Amino acid sequence: MYSFDQSPTDAAFVQDPYPAYDRARENGPLVWWDAYGMPAAMDHATVHAILRDRRFGRECPAELAGDIPEHLRAFYAVEAHSMLELDPPRHTRLRGLVLRGFTSRRIKELAPEIEALALELAQALPDDPFDLITAYATPLPVIVIARLLGVPDSMAPQLLNWSNAMVAMYQARRNRAIEDAAASAAQEFSDFLRGYVEERRAKPADDLITHLIAAEEEGEKLSTDELITTCILLLNAGHEATVHTLGNGVKTLLETGMLSEAQADMERTVEEILRYDPPLHMFTRYAKEPVTIHDHMFQRGDQVALMLGAANRDPANWTDPDKFDPTRAPKPNASFGAGLHFCVGAPLARLELRIGLATLLKQHPHLRLTHAPEYANLYHFHGLTRLMVRTS
Numbered sequence: 263m264y265s266f267d268q269s270p271t272d273a274a275f276v277q278d279p280y281p282a283y284d285r286a287r288e289n290g291p292l293v294w295w296d297a298y299g300m301p302a303a304m305d306h307a308t309v310h311a312i313l314r315d316r317r318f319g320r321e322c323p324a325e326l327a328g329d330i331p332e333h334l335r336a337f338y339a340v341e342a343h344s345m346l347e348l349d350p351p352r353h354t355r356l357r358g359l360v361l362r363g364f365t366s367r368r369i370k371e372l373a374p375e376i377e378a379l380a381l382e383l384a385q386a387l388p389d390d391p392f393d394l395i396t397a398y399a400t401p402l403p404v405i406v407i408a409r410l411l412g413v414p415d416s417m418a419p420q421l422l423n424w425s426n427a428m429v430a431m432y433q434a435r436r437n438r439a440i441e442d443a444a445a446s447a448a449q450e451f452s453d454f455l456r457g458y459v460e461e462r463r464a465k466p467a468d469d470l471i472t473h474l475i476a477a478e479e480e481g482e483k484l485s486t487d488e489l490i491t492t493c494i495l496l497l498n499a500g501h502e503a504t505v506h507t508l509g510n511g512v513k514t515l516l517e518t519g520m521l522s523e524a525q526a527d528m529e530r531t532v533e534e535i536l537r538y539d540p541p542l543h544m545f546t547r548y549a550k551e552p553v554t555i556h557d558h559m560f561q562r563g564d565q566v567a568l569m570l571g572a573a574n575r576d577p578a579n580w581t582d583p584d585k586f587d588p589t590r591a592p593k594p595n596a597s598f599g600a601g602l603h604f605c606v607g608a609p610l611a612r613l614e615l616r617i618g619l620a621t622l623l624k625q626h627p628h629l630r631l632t633h634a635p636e637y638a639n640l641y642h643f644h645g646l647t648r649l650m651v652r653t654s
Contacts, residue, residue, distance in 0.1 A: 263558060264289035267296050270434040270641040277637050279543065279644070280584065283572035292556040295567060297434075300546070301558055302567040306576035306596070308556065309568045314601040318547035318566065319349035326563040334441055336449040337431065343491035346499065346603065349550075353602060359484050360492055360606060363473035369610050376406055376614055380621035387625075387653055391632040394649040399508035402618050403501045406610075411493055412469025413458070424451040425498045434641045448494075455490045470496075500607045504614050506541030506645030511619060513635045513649055514539055514586050523588045525623050532615045533592040537580070540597040543571035544642035570596040571644065626653040 266286045268275060275282055286293045287304040295302040303309045312318055330338045341347050345356045383398050404418045404425075413421065427447035430440045459471060466472045474489055484492065514535060515524050524531040545568045549560035560566065573596040575583040580593070598605035605611070623629070633650035 263301065264293040265296055266293040266302060269297055271639055273639075276639050276641060279571060279641075280575055283569060283575060287572060287576065290556065292558055292566075298567055300565045300567055301555075301560075302544075302569050303555075304569050304572045304576075306573040306579040309570065309573035309596050310594075310600055312547060312555065312566060312568055313545075313596070313599055313603070315553075316602075317550055317553045319550050320347050320353075320547065320603065321349045322548050323550070323563045331441075333438075334445050336445045336452070337428065337441075339487075340428075340448045340452060340491050340494055343485075343488045344495050345492070345606065346495060350602070355482060356484070356488060356492070357602075357606065359477045359482065359488075360474065362477035363470060364496075364606065366609055368473070369613060372406065372410070372610070373613060373617065375409065376402075376617045377621065379405060380618050381625070384621050384625040389653055391650055391652045394512060394651050395505065395509050395646060396648070398618075398622065399505050399512075399649070400501075402508070403504035403611075403614050404497075406614060407497045407500055410470045410496075411458070412462070412467055412471055421451075421497055422501070423447070425494075425501060428494070429498050429502050429643070433639075433643065435639055451494055452490050455493050456486065459486055459489050496607060499605070500611060502643065502645075503541040503605075503607075504611050504618075506643060507535060507611070507615055508618055509635075509646045509649050510539040510541065510644070511535035511615070512622070512629070512651075513631075513646065515588075515623075516629065516631050516651070518586050520586070520588055521623055521627065521629075525620065527589065528616045528620045530590065530592055531588040531619065532612060533595070534586065534588050534590050535615070536597040537574045537590075537593075537595040538586045539644065540571055540574055540595070541644055542597070542642065543644050544569055545599060568596075570599075628654050 264286065268282050283304060286302070291305040291308040292301050292303055303312055345353055345360065348356065380402060383402060387397055400422065401418065404422050405415055408415060408418045408421055424447040427443045430436070431444045459475070462471045462475055471489065471493065474484055474492060477484065515521055546565050547568060549562055549564045551562055553560050577583050598608040629651055631650065632652050635649050636647050638645055638647040
């Protein structure tokens with residue numbers, strides 16, 4: 263198997279990982295990534311096949327799982343109830359219950375509120391150069407989630423701080439300081455939500471927490487710990503992806519000069535942004551049993567890295583994959599995953615992206631870059647440090 267000798271924190275790779283993906287893919291659909299010590303699937307077909315393969319899962323086999331360090335107990339107490347980290351039957355039960363509260367109808371009903379919020383944020387943007395990430399891309403999804411949960415808008419900055427600290431655990435540059443901050447945030451976030459859950463049990467309201475409390479399937483309901491973790495997951499996974507995609511998308515549109523093409527068909531534009539420069543580049547799976555993929559034998563407990571960013575640029579699946587084309591006919595891409603763990607928040611993310619981009623470009627048709635954008639050292643997330651622009 264080809265040895266992929268690439269540091270995920272290398273400056274050049276962080277700014278543009280796609281040439282490295284291309285080099286790896288040319289040496290086979292499955293390569294050995296030295297930095298992570300596991301095989302990495304680089305092509306569209308293999309990534310999508312493993313995402314749907316029930317012989318692979320998110321949970322490390324119990325007999326192979328290591329002990330949780332004391333300083334991370336609060337963090338993993340939250341992760342223990344996360345749909346993202348569980349396999350059937352626990353995943354099936356949790357996802358079914360969550361989808362009863364987080365329905366497509368309820369998401370569609372959010373459109374007018376998202377439009378009003380996006381318009382408010384867009385109209386408040388200054389004329390002088392400013393950072394679009396902090397002024398627009400970040401507050402939009404965070405405030406939407408806060409309102410979904412029934413939390414005051416004023417809590418959005420605190421929710422964001424907790425979320426950023428927890429999500430940092432998945433970065434390649436993780437260290438003890440990041441771990442301590444994540445554990446502290448997990449404890450504080452859980453304590454805050456526990457009070458909100460108990461309040462809504464006593465006094466229901468028209469918010470997601472109340473709907474999740476009411477959700478029931480075959481006599482089963484979400485426990486308080488499951489409710490807390492679900493709310494944290496929806497914020498952490500939802501805001502991170504949407505912020506990065508909005509930033510990456512505006513950057514790409516401004517660099518390619520395709521604002522008019524984007525506005526002509528925002529649905530296709532969003533799908534092309536998600537394909538071309540996705541917010542998450544890698545997701546992992548554990549083999550549940552011995553299985554051979556591309557002549558490589560996985561033993562129970564072996565991990566495989568599914569390279570979502572690489573799969574989205576596979577020339578076997580897309581013509582001119584390195585070309586950004588908002589008129590491209592959409593095909594399924596890997597940005598929201600696939601199979602059992604397809605992102606439960608994908609409909610909300612797509613709605614926010616369509617409305618957020620359309621509103622921004624309509625209000626500021628002369629938006630332009632003032633500084634060269636740079637990606638942050640966040641791998642395997644892929645988002646900008648800032649996006650300095652002006653509206654005229």
